[in-house]
Amino acid sequence: MNHYESSERVRPLKMAFARRIQEWLGKVTGATEPKAEGETSIPWLAHKVFQDALDERATDIHLDPEREYLCVRFRIDGILRDVALIPQRHAAQFLGHIKSLVDIDPTPRLKPASGGTIYDLDGTEVHLRVTCTPTIQGEKISIRLLDPKRLRYSLEELGLNPAQKELIDNWLDSMTGMILVTGATGSGKTTSLYALLHELKLLNRSVVTIEDPVEYRVEGIIQMQVNEARGITFSEAVKTMLRLDPDFLMVGEMRDRASAEAALTASSTGKVLLSSLHSRDAAGTVTALRNLNIEDFEITAALELVVSQRLIRRLCPHCKKQCPTPPEDKQWLESIGFDAPEQSWTGVGCDQCRETGYHRRIGLFEVWRVDEQANHLILKHTDERSLRRAIRESGIPSLLDDGLQKAAKGVTSIKELRRVSSYGFGITS
Ligand SMILES: [Zn+2]
Numbered sequence: 374m375n376h377y378e379s380s381e382r383v384r385p386l387k388m389a390f391a392r393r394i395q396e397w398l399g400k401v402t403g404a405t406e407p408k409a410e411g412e413t414s415i416p417w418l419a420h421k422v423f424q425d426a427l428d429e430r431a432t433d434i435h436l437d438p439e440r441e442y443l444c445v446r447f448r449i450d451g452i453l454r455d456v457a458l459i460p461q462r463h464a465a466q467f468l469g470h471i472k473s474l475v476d477i478d479p480t481p482r483l484k485p486a487s488g489g490t491i492y493d494l495d496g497t498e499v500h501l502r503v504t505c506t507p508t509i510q511g512e513k514i515s516i517r518l519l520d521p522k523r524l525r526y527s528l529e530e531l532g533l534n535p536a537q538k539e540l541i542d543n544w545l546d547s548m549t550g551m552i553l554v555t556g557a558t559g560s561g562k563t564t565s566l567y568a569l570l571h572e573l574k575l576l577n578r579s580v581v582t583i584e585d586p587v588e589y590r591v592e593g594i595i596q597m598q599v600n601e602a603r604g605i606t607f608s609e610a611v612k613t614m615l616r617l618d619p620d621f622l623m624v625g626e627m628r629d630r631a632s633a634e635a636a637l638t639a640s641s642t643g644k645v646l647l648s649s650l651h652s653r654d655a656a657g658t659v660t661a662l663r664n665l666n667i668e669d670f671e672i673t674a675a676l677e678l679v680v681s682q683r684l685i686r687r688l689c690p691h692c693k694k695q696c697p698t699p700p701e702d703k704q705w706l707e708s709i710g711f712d713a714p715e716q717s718w719t720g721v722g723c724d725q726c727r728e729t730g731y732h733r734r735i736g737l738f739e740v741w742r743v744d745e746q747a748n749h750l751i752l753k754h755t756d757e758r759s760l761r762r763a764i765r766e767s768g769i770p771s772l773l774d775d776g777l778q779k780a781a782k783g784v785t786s787i788k789e790l791r792r793v794s795s796y797g798f799g800i801t802s
Pocket residue numbers: 689690691692693720721722723724725726727728730731
């Protein structure tokens with residue numbers, strides 16, 4: 374059976390690139406290099422897959438093992454889509470090629486492995502981060518694509534409103550303590566951190582970073598990569614970097630006790646620190662720090678500003694329109710204590726957005742300046758719920774408030790907000 378005759382799951386998507394990949398696959402021979410005219414090779418096909426992923430603004434490529442195929446999926450605007458099915462006879466060679474790009478042993482392994490490389494996509498340098506995971510279906514590979522174009526976004530372009538931007542500017546001027554960008558995996562934390570770094574660079578401040586791994590290379594900023602195998606631990610890296618006497622230090626992510634301690638050490642020497650952390654919202658940040666064994670007094674001594682965020686799909690500017698709010702959206706809003714508007718924005722679907730009604734994503738933000746009253750509550754070991762309530766009562770808009778404002782302006786839809794909120798962000802209490 375011809376593999377693309379049976380690829381029903383791919384065809385209904387009507388995506389030009391999915392059809393193209395499938396067409397190319399038909400021409401792949403087993404050889405490493407094309408032999409006859411019209412034939413193609415696995416490395417060439419992989420290159421085309423990366424190219425399509427970049428053109429389609431995919432953030433990740435997943436290669437999922439199935440019984441007869443390797444399913445290629447792109448994550449575009451946060452949603453995974455099947456784009457091609459690679460028949461088993463080419464699967465091992467395809468996976469082997471991807472692994473060889475990042476120096477992972479190409480033979481199937483029983484242990485997870487990861488690696489990264491800078492890949493030249495016809496003049497654009499893209500950072501590929503490849504993770505191989507053994508599963509009971511076979512080896513699964515996921516590839517994160519880091520497009521340097523994302524670095525050029527300003528904080529406003531990421532979705533911060535003027536009041537939130539002002540809080541950040543004030544903090545940048547004061548040059549004290551620690552700013553944490555927090556959110557779930559894939560919430561755009563890295564992009565925001567780099568946008569902040571970019572602002573600092575514009576201010577002619579000296580900035581050094583400690584990352585594991587370095588995700589984007591930034592001109593004018595000194596970046597160091599943690600390498601445990603070579604003895605460059607977070608704490609060693611901090612010691613080295615502090616000798617450079619920077620104004621600002623960025624620790625890529627506080628993901629364990631070692632990186633959190635290293636960050637706090639830097640902060641306690643009077644350096645201004647930027648980092649990111651996995652948490653649900655601003656109040657959740659305090660819990661996340663406590664879970665890393667950071668004491669309440671250490672939190673209050675260092676933490677100055679929390680920028681919590683989530684990504685949401687933007688309505689397609691070509692086909693969005695206002696219509697009566699659907700009953701399910703009304704019900705949802707009422708169930709969480711908000712008044713439902715009579716009219717709201719929706720995406721109809723058009724050629725420009727491939728009938729999805731959405732195009733690109735934007736951040737929802739909650740920016741919390743940790744004031745004296747908040748410090749008092751943290752020192753009393755106030756639980757997350759009470760802290761969240763106190764933050765709300767002090768007048769700081771939550772992620773959901775920000776989302777509702779963006780839905781009212783037609784930036785996104787209530788339906789999309791409902792979808793994103795089902796993953797949980799501090800709606801009530
Ligand atoms: Zn559209």
